[in-house]
Amino acid sequence: MRISTVTMYEQSVNSMNRQQGEFMKVGQQIATGRRVVNPSDDPQAASRAVGVSQAKAVTQQFADARVSARNSLSQSESVLNSVSDAITSAKTLMVQAASDTLSDVDRQSVASELRGIYETLIGQANATDGNGRYLFGGFNDDAPPFQKNETTGAIEYQGDLNVREQRIDASRLLPVVDHGQTIFRHGPGGDATDLFQTMETALEALENPRGPDFRDDINSVMRELDNSLDNVLTVRASVGARLNELDVVDAVGGNRMLNYEQTLSDLVDLDYAEAISEYSLRQVGLQAAQKAFVDIKGLSLFDYLR
Template sequence: MRISTQSFYDQSLSAMNSQQGSLLHVQQQIGAMKKILTPSDDPLGATRALSASQSISLNEQYATSRAQATRSLGLEDNALQSVTTLLQNIKGQIVSAGSGSMTDADRSSIATALQSTYDQLLGLANTDDGNGQFLFAGFKSGSAPFVDRAGGAQYVGDQGQKLLQVDVSRQMAGGDDGRSIFQSAQGGAGYVTTSSPANSGDGVYGSTSVTDASNPDFGKNFSIAFTSATTFTVTNSDTPPKVTTGTYASGTPIQFGGLQISLTGAPATGDSFNVNTAKNANPDMFGALKDLIGALKTPVDNATPAAKAQLLNSLSTANVKLSNTLDNVLTVRSSVGSRMQELDALNATGDARNLSDKSYLSNIQDLDYTSAITELYQRQMALQATQQTFVQIRKISLLNYL
């Protein structure tokens, strides 16, 4: 068979180009430390690698969201811990203010201390994250959620919750709004009793307890009005209202609507007391504290028995309202702690998933250096052999035999 010179050169060039291409491919694999440089190298492997890379990327995004949520919830928990301590201190001061040995000056000193506590609580309610974003403002996080007013702090934020995608199928609130913390009460919070400012008698109420939660009137609001020094009516919040009558004796509990309230002293005709559920009794921490400060600043040493009764009733109301606020804050703190615990569990799961994905991706695309280097030398030797063969065959000519 005859082989033309041109055909010989073309075949030799093609062989050397093929060997050089194979050598270059191995060199690129070693340089990139990957065995799949383009999808054409391994279409199925490239598809699997892309899927694993996307999973790793999503895991990293979830981890970033979890870190953000952990930081925000940590700041909230620190603020609420300080609020808890201050509320517990306030309750202790209320007990001290109710002591019979206290004078107007003593109560005024307590009021001054409580005003300082009020300012601290307002500062904690307006806590930010260090970047100008307020923790308890809901979606309006760019401005302080509470503004001080004459009757207490006004909430100017909203009740939105910023949800963070912390895992594939889990969204989590990274905080809580101020109204639900500082101006709300739990559904199971006790009743709050208040006396009318117009009362002229010296009736003093004690605690309100539940005697029959199955009573059809339980959960409604009530008003106790004295029609004389020894008779009263109880009106519920029905429409039209239901009215019952009773006979009063100091120290004898008054029962109605599944509740029982102790009342002592001598209420005057026309005196009234409201017994409302916690949520209908203005469950505002700042308002309750302002009312308490105002009551403690009112002199009663030389006042009438009615004024002294008003002070004791104000202390009792403040104690119940702030106790309800404390319970609410502790409930929110419990929720924050649960979320932080869940984030820890999700971090552990995410780390395990990330490690598994990276291991899977490594098995797909990472280069086996021993095999790659061996192949590199093989390709080099093959190219050299092809080149030398070309040189030797090129020298063959019939002229050498003449």
């Protein structure tokens, strides 16, 4: 069977193009650091990599949500620490005011100091998250949750009873901010023995120390302040527990992310040592194909007649 010069020429061109294509493919893999540059390089690995990448993206979304949840809980914890300190200071002042050695003028002075603590508590109850959202108003976070009733002068809760939550993992919806009713009021239903009303009662007793119920009022205020402090400390402990839970979920999520990254690497990343070796081999093959093409291209009828 005769092989024509045209056939030899075409085979040489095809061999050179094939070698050049393989050489360029390995070069592209080395340049990108990926074994699977195009889905056609390894359809099965490419398909699995898509699924792993999607799972990794969801895991990252949960990680971002945990950052937001941690910020909210940390802000709440900071405010609650300040609230508990303020209540403790108020208790100290009430113990001082109950002393028989104090004059009416002295108690007026204590009342003035207590009023400053009262205003501080109102400010803490209306704390914001730094972005203009009120922390303790439930879903009604666009206005101060605690406002003074102009008719009665009492501080009233204007928020709702919803607890803001954040999904920190596929199976966990975490409460990130407690509403103000839970924090600043205590008892069944969250509406008995109000902290602000307790402060009002304390101020009224100190500003009118000669009233017949002065001692009873002071004792009642002390009990209510104890109850309020216990309540705030309970909420604060709950916030701390949720922050600890975030640490645990973060660790699990971090390990999951590492596993996804390793899986992706196994599926699509390049073994540089193997690739460089193949690159050198493809380069030699391409050079050989190019030389063969040049040799065939230079042949003529006279070469066959020699």
